[in-house]
Each structure stands twice: as C-alpha cells, then as structure tokens.
Amino acid sequence: MSRITCPALADKVTSAEDAAAHIRPGDNVGMSGFTGAGYPKAVPGALAERIGAAHERGEDFQIGLFTGASTSAELDGALAEVDGVSVRSPYNSDKAMRAAINGGEVDYVDTHLSHLAQQMWFGFYGRLDVAVIEVAAILPNGLLVPGSSVGNNKTWLDLADRVILEVNEWHPEAYEGFHDVYYGTRVPPHRNPIQLLEPGQRIGDPYLRVDPDKVVAVVRTNGPDRDNAFNPVDDDSKAMAEHIIDFLRAEVAAGRMPESLLPLQSGVGNVANAVLAGLADSEFEHLTSYTEVIQDNLLALLDSGSLDTISATSFSLSKEAAERFNRDIESYKGRILLRSQEMSNHPEIVRRLGVIAINGMVESDIYGHVNSTHVLGSQVLNGIGGSGDFARNAYLNFFVSPSVAKGGKVSSIVPFASHIDHTEHDVHVIVTEQGIADLRGLAPVPRARRIIDNCAHPDYRARLHDYVDRAIARGEGRLHIPHLLEEALSWHVSLRDTGQM
Numbered sequence: 487m488s489r490i491t492c493p494a495l496a497d498k499v500t501s502a503e504d505a506a507a508h509i510r511p512g513d514n515v516g517m518s519g520f521t522g523a524g525y526p527k528a529v530p531g532a533l534a535e536r537i538g539a540a541h542e543r544g545e546d547f548q549i550g551l552f553t554g555a556s557t558s559a560e561l562d563g564a565l566a567e568v569d570g571v572s573v574r575s576p577y578n579s580d581k582a583m584r585a586a587i588n589g590g591e592v593d594y595v596d597t598h599l600s601h602l603a604q605q606m607w608f609g610f611y612g613r614l615d616v617a618v619i620e621v622a623a624i625l626p627n628g629l630l631v632p633g634s635s636v637g638n639n640k641t642w643l644d645l646a647d648r649v650i651l652e653v654n655e656w657h658p659e660a661y662e663g664f665h666d667v668y669y670g671t672r673v674p675p676h677r678n679p680i681q682l683l684e685p686g687q688r689i690g691d692p693y694l695r696v697d698p699d700k701v702v703a704v705v706r707t708n709g710p711d712r713d714n715a716f717n718p719v720d721d722d723s724k725a726m727a728e729h730i731i732d733f734l735r736a737e738v739a740a741g742r743m744p745e746s747l748l749p750l751q752s753g754v755g756n757v758a759n760a761v762l763a764g765l766a767d768s769e770f771e772h773l774t775s776y777t778e779v780i781q782d783n784l785l786a787l788l789d790s791g792s793l794d795t796i797s798a799t800s801f802s803l804s805k806e807a808a809e810r811f812n813r814d815i816e817s818y819k820g821r822i823l824l825r826s827q828e829m830s831n832h833p834e835i836v837r838r839l840g841v842i843a844i845n846g847m848v849e850s851d852i853y854g855h856v857n858s859t860h861v862l863g864s865q866v867l868n869g870i871g872g873s874g875d876f877a878r879n880a881y882l883n884f885f886v887s888p889s890v891a892k893g894g895k896v897s898s899i900v901p902f903a904s905h906i907d908h909t910e911h912d913v914h915v916i917v918t919e920q921g922i923a924d925l926r927g928l929a930p931v932p933r934a935r936r937i938i939d940n941c942a943h944p945d946y947r948a949r950l951h952d953y954v955d956r957a958i959a960r961g962e963g964r965l966h967i968p969h970l971l972e973e974a975l976s977w978h979v980s981l982r983d984t985g986q987m
C-alpha cells in the first residue's frame with residue numbers, strides 16, 4: 487500500500503533531481519538527520535550534482551546546512567566534496583565535511599544540540615529557506631509519521647518557506663506511535679513550564695505537521711540509515727564501565743540515588759556503549775533512560791528487561807541491530823519515545839529528572855576542564871553535540887576517556903586543556919581505565935591531586951604532580967588555581983613539534 491495517502495501531497499511526487507531544483511544558491515537549508523538516522527537519502531546527492539555542475543559552469547552555488555546532528559557520507563560527504571556548503575551547524579562526524587571545516591572552507595558553528603531550534607526561531611541564522619525532511623509515511627490528512635529520528639524536524643517544517651519531503655519505505659510503517667512532538671514551544675517572554683515529569687511521558691503529538699501549501703516536492707526512497715558499527719568492547723572500555731558501575735553502586739549505598747538509579751544519558755562512542763553492556767550484566771533493574779541517541783546496547787538493555795523506558799531523539803544502531811529493530815518494532819511500542827531534540831536535551835527537563843550523564847572526552851586538565859571537541863586546541867573532531875546540554879544540568883555527570891591516545895604518546899590528562907567545552911564548574915567525575923576521580927565538593931588543588939593519582943597514566947603522573955608542585959611554589963601559596971602560564975600548554979606544543987607529549 488502506498489505510504490503517501492494524502493491526495494494533495496501525492497500529487498507532488500517527483501524525482502530527487504526535480505526536487506533538488508527547488509534549492510537555490512545562498513539558501514539556508516534545514517535537513518533531517520541525527521547520528522546517521524533519518525537523514526534524506528536522495529535529494530542531498532541530487533543537490534550535490536547540481537552544485538557540482540554549477541561550479542563547472544563557473545557559477546557560485548553554496549548553501550547554509552543545518553541538521554539535527556551528524557548525517558552520513560551521502561549528505562555531509564556529498565555536499566562537502568563539491569564545496570557546496572558555506573555554513574554548517576550543529577554537529578558533524580563526516581570525514582570530508584570535517585576536512586572542509588578544519589581547512590577553513592566551511593564556517594562551522596558548534597552549537598549545543600538543544601539550542602539550535604530556538605536560535606533559528608530567534609533569527610540568529612537568518613531565514614530558513616528550505617526544509618528537506620525524511621519521514622516514514624504521509625497520512626490521508628497530511629500529517630507526517632517520522633522515522634528513526636525527530637531531531638530539529640518540527641522547527642525546520644514550521645520555519646521553512648519551501649518543504650521537500652522524502653518518504654523512505656525502509657522505515658517500518660509501524661513507526662506510527664513512537665514519536666512525541668511537542669508543539670508547546672514559544673519564544674520568550676511567552677514561555678510556559680514544560681510539564682514532563684517522567685522519561686516515558688507523552689506531552690505532544692505522534693505526528694509532525696506541515697502546511698501542504700509549502701510542500702514543493704515529495705520523493706519516494708527506500709534506503710537504510712548509516713551503519714553505526716561499534717568496536718567490540720576492549721579491556722580499557724570494560725575497565726571504565728566497571729569503574730562507573732561500582733561508583734553508581736556506592737551512590738545507591740550512600741542513599742544518594744534510588745536502587746533503579748536515575749534516568750541515564752550515554753553519549754556517542756565505544757566507551758558509552760561498553761558502559762551500557764556493563765549495566766546489562768549488573769544487578770540494576772527498572773532503569774530508565776532520558777538520552778539523545780539509542781545505541782545497540784541501550785536496546786539490548788530493553789531486550790534483557792533491565793530497562794523499562796527510553797526517551798531519545800534518534801537511533802544510532804549498527805546495521806544488524808537496525809534490521810532486528812525494524813523486524814521486531816511492534817514489541818518496542820510504548821517503551822520508546824522519540825522527541826524533538828530541544829525536548830530530549832532540554833536543560834529544564836534534564837535538571838528536573840536528575841539525569842546521570844556519561845559522555846566521552848578528548849582530554850581533561852588537572853583541574854577538571856574538559857575538552858570534548860578539539861585536538862591540539864584547533865582541529866575539530868565532531869562537535870560538542872549534546873554533551874553540554876546534559877552535563878551542565880545533570881544530577882551527576884561522568885567524562886570518560888582512555889588515559890592515553892596514539893599508542894601512549896598523548897596523555898588525556900594535561901596541565902591545561904587546549905580547548906574547553908565543559909568547565910571545572912560543571913564537571914563531576916573523570917574516568918579513565920586507570921580509575922575514577924570524584925571531584926564533587928573539592929577545591930582546585932585537591933581536584934588536581936585526585937585526577938592525577940586516580941586517572942592519569944603512570945607514565946605521566948610524576949610530571950603532572952611536579953607541575954602542580956612548582957605552580958604552587960611559584961604562587962607562594964596565594965593562588966586558587968595554581969598554573970605556570972609559560973608551561974601550561976607546553977605538552978601540546980611538544981606533541982605538535984615532536985609527535986609526543
């Protein structure tokens with residue numbers, strides 16, 4: 487049966503090439519897509535061809551590109567390769583786009599994921615000209631059934647002058663009922679409290695709305711989301727997972743958390759996935775999750791019965807897990823809700839629910855300033871993503887990383903972070919395979935001693951203590967955060983110049 491049962495929109499079915507012709511040079515384009523799920527599969531490629539052809543004719547053609555989070559080589563990659571993007575926000579993990587950003591060809595605005603929608607409403611990025619949104623189906627009344635992510639789609643559909651819809655038959659029709667799109671957002675000073683009190687609570691509609699008069703094209707597709715394959719859980723990731731789970735046990739024993747913990751958020755990457763695997767083997771039951779992405783092992787926790795409900799904005803599954811989910815989708819109904827990312831990551835809700843946030847990092851300095859985004863202070867990896875939305879407002883946050891990178895040549899614990907995404911005011915617990923540093927309630931110098939003793943690799947510990955000792959001596963006991971300014975970034979300078987810290 488057709489997935490496009492609204493007569494007014496069925497009349498607009500066309501090819502990806504014809505649809506892409508509605509996007510003009512200089513347009514700001516909001517596309518769907520979050521961690522490789524629910525991005526449009528056909529129009530970006532057709533647009534890249536159009537842009538490439540225009541460039542060959544000597545014409546200027548670039549767009550401003552806004553999404554939910556990362557997409558795939560078919561979207562970010564294809565557009566980066568034809569030099570088709572002038573501005574990009576809010577998050578990217580594609581290699582070609584990363585190279586264009588670090589090469590200065592694309593202006594990348596690394597925005598908190600919960601902020602972009604409201605900032606678009608505030609007009610911080612100018613007009614939104616076009617929305618290109620993938621959905622699972624269009625109902626007879628014109629309502630849209632979202633697929634594997636919601637992201638910023640509500641805002642893009644509301645704000646764009648012209649809308650292109652892709653209806654992807656790879657998404658099961660049974661996605662109907664998995665989404666919660668909140669239509670109560672307002673612009674200050676007209677905002678109301680968000681009445682969300684439980685991770686699994688529905689506060690909005692199962693559907694996205696679109697003004698049919700704005701829809702300029704509908705394209706049929708049938709293609710899978712990006713394969714988010716994970717490395718097998720290695721010894722370091724396992725050690726970090728065990729440190730976190732033991733820590734949570736101690737929090738329960740100390741009466742600071744219920745036995746079913748508090749809603750969990752886990753970030754992208756292999757360590758986060760390993761922590762979820764560790765929880766599956768633990769005694770914890772009736773867990774809940776208020777998070778951004780649903781990785782393989784979060785789904786596995788639902789399967790094993792340890793976890794009751796997940797609120798997120800997107801999936802981020804391996805090919806095998808996605809195929810399994812699509813086959814068994816009915817069995818998950820009522821236990822998973824996908825929301826707009828301004829709700830899945832909302833500071834007000836994260837704080838009210840008391841979320842436990844677990845996110846990866848590139849490095850932490852001895853005082854607990856965390857760098858999640860930039861190598862040597864300058865080259866962006868992915869972006870801050872939702873880590874700031876969750877960490878800052880969490881009941882308890884963890885930042886995790888192996889203690890060394892690049893075969894031991896780089897220490898993840900450094901005298902001074904080369905870029906700071908999360909300040910010492912925000913960071914609660916640092917975790918490496920070496921151990922765990924609980925920084926809550928500690929002043930800077932005791933924080934430094936604890937991070938060095940518990941988390942730094944033994945090869946770097948003595949040098950880090952020596953740095954603190956000399957910084958204290960230099961300040962003659964009068965400094966709150968002792969530093970040797972001329973040496974603070976010397977480890978990074980050494981890495982740049984010699985390949986080793």
Ligand code: 0RQ
Pocket residue numbers: 521555556577599752753754755756757778779845846847848849858859861862867868869870871872873891892896897898
């Ligand atoms: O580079 O692949 O060239 O070897 O950085 O490092 O160890 O693969 O780390 O996959 O766990 O990701 C912070 C990037 C960690 C991720 C980050 C090099 C290292 C490697 C990646 P190579 P790993 P992970 C909600 C939460 C921000 C967004 C976020 C991230 C590469 O967690 O993007 O938290 N976080 N979102 O070799 C130099 C160092 C290094 C280093 C690592 N100290 N110096 N290079 N590397 N440490 C989800 C969303 O927001 C969508």
